[in-house]
Amino acid sequence: MKQGLVERRQFLKKIGLGAAGATTAAVMTESLSQIKQSGAAAKEEVDKLSQKYAMLDKRSKLMMRGMFVLLGIDVLLLI
Secondary structure, X not given: XXXXXXXXXXXXXXXXXXXXXXHHHHHHHXXXXXXXXXXXXXXXXXXXXXXXXXXXXXXXXXXXXXXXXXXXXXXXXXX
């Protein structure tokens, strides 16, 4: 009788691990799709901002660059 109890426990343990693995795989798949969608939305937003920046006149661009320097965002000056 003790052997049957041990086998049942091992069986339940394996089923629990299998369910945890399946749940993890499902969550990872969903997360991956959300990351791809968010990346596409961010790229679209950057494109829109780039187009709006290109439409600014020279004086406004100079003011933006000055603001970037004062704020310490010099990396954006390379764009």
